[in-house]
Amino acid sequence: MSWYNEAIFYHIYPLGLCGAPKQNEYTTPVHRLNTLLPWINHIKEIGCTALYIGPLFESVGHGYETTDYKKLDSRLGTNEDLTAFVKACHEKGIKVIFDGVFNHTGRDFFAFKDIQKNREHSQYLNWYCNVNFWGNNEYNDGFSYDNWGGYNLLVKLNQRNPEVQNYICDVIRYWVSEFDVDGIRLDAADVLDFDFMRALRRTAEEVKPDFWLMGEVIHGDYSRWVNGETLHSVTNYALHKALYSGHNDHNYFEIAHTVKYLQNMGNLDLYNFVDNHDVERIYTKLSNKAHFNPVHVLLYTLPGVPSIYYGSEFGIEGRKERSSDDSLRPALVLADYADAKETNPCTALVAALGKIRQNTPALSYGSYAELQLTNRQFAFARDLDGVRVVVTVNNDDNDAWMNLPAGNASEYVGTLTGQKVSVEGERINVCVHANSGEIWVPAGDMPEYTPVKVEVKEKAVKESVKEETPAAEETAVAEETTVAEETTVAEKTSATKTEEKETASESTDVNTISTATKETAATEEKVTEASEKSTAKEPVKVDPNKAPEDMTVEELQAAILAKMASNGPVTDQMKKTVDDNIWHDSLVNWLKSFR
Template sequence: MAWYDEAVFYHIYPLGLTGAPKQNDYGEPVHRLNTLLPWVDHIKEIGGSALYIGPLFESVGHGYETTDYKKLDSRLGTNEDLTAFVAYCHEQGIKVIFDGVFNHTGRDFFAFKDIQANRENSQYKDWYCNVNFWGNNEYNDGFSYDNWGGYNLLVKLNQKNPAVVNYICDVIRFWVSEFDVDGIRLDAADVLDFDFMKALRRTANEVKPDFWLMGEVIHGDYSRWVNGETLHSVTNYTLHKALYSGHNDHNYFEIAHTVRRLQNMGTLKLYNFVDNHDVERIYTKLTNKAHFAPVHVLLYTLPGVPSIYYGSEFGIEGRKEYGSDDSLRPALNIEDYKDSVKTNPCTALIAALGKVRQAVPALSYGSYAELMLTNRQFAYARDLDVTRVIVSVNNDDAPAGMHLAAGNCAAYIGALSGEKVSVQDGHINITQPANSGEIWVPEGTDLNVKPVKAQSVNVENTDSINTNIEASSVDTEKATDMVVEDTQSETTKAEDTKAAAPKAETAKTASENTASETTAKESESESTPNATASDDPADPETITVDWSKSPESMTVPELQAAVLAKLSGNGPVDAQMKKTVTDNIWHDSLVNWLKSFR
């Protein structure tokens, strides 16, 4: 057991949160990082135990065009500021991981500057991929080179060059000795060389016990990256997509199918999230804002390591605008939210979930077993030794009854509501309120959590960032006597194959004005809440796609064929990938999937 196995992460994009200038003039350091110290206290207050912060090091603009891996960005402060910041996090019991941008550097990096000055005579000419002194580029360098995502601002490092590998490994050693960092999130890990990642893992094992390597990976078989030789974890974009679209489409089959598919990859501790610095805010993506509650109950209780992106615990909005990510990375003042745990139901829920997660080991280490599944209700168990914890969620606008197989105890307590239910004939009978979720723990579990409303959260925006929060009540007139058995009906079994976990294609774009880095990892279009399945039996592999048609006007088989065509453009499409596509017969889900390919 390592610290990251039971971590609750908080994610900060520091250049945005501190309101740093978009461009670095490399002037005198401005100590903006120190303004984030109160955020560390906030992280602890809402049950966080680890911080992912970055990018941090000297760069030209958005942070991913590194100029110096060993110097804190001048817009944030000095190395001494960063050392003190990490030390304060550790004093509060919070681990820290940095953003490791090792796939590419900026054009101001010393090795690239040397090539500009010395051309063929540069000792660093092999540090980058395919440097061609017969070529040229828009900067009129008199040579060309491989870049990342089509942008010459990001110069691709040659990860097969031993000198580059040794340099980056020394950077990791420096980060540990200088700043005492606890791990690294590897940017663009899905395009990193595997031998390069193996070298990083050997270095991680050397520098510090339980030093954590987590990689940014969009789709595919995550076990390719997560294993004993490469990384400890990767970003779980597959679950990320399912969590919001499964609610927008009232389709819990999609979420359950996604979890099963991830389970089939092996026992992986994936990094779970509902939003981050590259994708729109969860509150923006949800068609029904009341689904904020069940989405986060799932985030904190499904297998994996949960993470909250700064500000989303307040229910703020964030939508991509004009090809820029700036609105996803706003400057916030923690003083504006100092009472949020008491006054904002979104924050109160996140804080309660964080404390429950820390108090209930089964949520970190327990096995997963599906108990009940319909389009609108979902329940599962997390079993650890003789302890069974039960999670129930409901995306319907009416309460729903559930009959769920319980563990070997006399009664359960709702960790969020405080409600007590007795075990009868090995089951509990509960009524799950509308648009809500609950974590049922054996009576006597030491939680130290005050009851909160994990339902019908409503946020009214007063401007683009700050929000006033109100909780709306459950519509008791819509109460239902329906009881769903934990053994699936034949209808449930038949529908079980209908949902798939669409994958997203990675791409990065840059804003012309700010050179900001944007990773297009998902469809940002709204899903229609009342998606319907199609019975069209056509084989998508026999269909010629008419690319002049809009995704919305395509039939389900046409959409399936289009998705398969897009996937094949990224590499071989195996049988499992084909099955994932053809099993998904939900029109709106396929539309979103197709739109995710940029």
């Protein structure tokens, strides 16, 4: 096993957290990265053991239009600052991974500048995809080229060019020798060339033991990317969606079936998260703010590697805007949250879960078994070496009792509340508080924890948060309001949630496994019915004059399939990949990527 198998990540978008200017004037470096040194102690104190930080390197604006892969962005400081920062993290036992933006460069990158100057005679002509001197663009370059997401600011690298592969592999070697980095998060990994990723994997195995490659992948069969030849992990957007909508809809079936769907891909250590620099804050997404508790209990206990995005441990809000992601990437002053562990219930919960996760190996390595499932209550076990850890969550406004199969122990203790329950007939009967969760471990076999009051009271959180934004329920977001009904089992289940609510037990006294079994069977029958109905629905008509940003998810999916069909036969797997993507912004970028 490697360090990343039991890591708990903290995610920082440095240009935002440091309050850097939006545009880089390439002037004298400003040592803003040094202002993040106090955050290292905070990261450790809330139980995180690894840091994903990026983008870091010289760029024009938001950081993903790279100008120089070997120079820290001058808005953040110097290479010496970055070396010292990583060293300070390592001294605290925190691993560090950088953002690797290797799918595209900015227009100020040396190879592209050479093409602008020397045109057809440039030695770097083949470094980019489809450079065409019969075309033009909005910059009036006198040539066109492939880009990422429809943005000519992001010039698509030709990853099949051996010179490009060698250059990027040398960048990785440089990052290890210069900064001692422990891994890389690959931006836009879902559009990276697979042979290129194999070359990156070979380099990773060469530069450092257990060097970790994690890719940004939005949709599809994650096992295509996570395997022994390419990447170690990818971003788990499927679970991200299920965690917030499963609570907003009082539909734990969606979460449970998403876990099953992911397990069918194999034993993958996916990168789990509830928010990041590209999506809305979890506290904004949740209709009931009290669900912050069960959402994070699941984040820390379901299979995968958990991650916290900076500021979300304080319960701050952030809403995605069409023209700007600035509200998702705010500048924060750590001193404003100096006593958050003691006064902010969100921070107290995250810190407690970090401690529990570090001291409970079954949560990192244990097998997964579903124990009980209704719309509003969910229980599962993580089993390792004969030790059973039981996780229970409740999204109802009332307490609920659950009777569950236990492990080989005489007594269990709730690590968040300190409750103790005796094992009777190899089962435990536990109370799960309203809108809450608990992690039950055998008493005596694992460390017991000081109870932490983690009820999320909206008033208390708002008082501790410096930045106030309107309540999430007042804004409709395309990503959250439009859901494909015929894709994975998880989405199918979500589509039948209304029927489930009418038939599922609303009782808060859940005493037998048989009830959950019957409800699961009923749900699966409805899923089948919904699937049969979905095959008969009329094709979606797409207005060719409609801007992608104004299309619905269904219209975007139909438009993408039409583009694919114009290029050749569309296989069932291709259709499934499109159907599996229910994220509006991702589909917009996908559609724009077609020429």
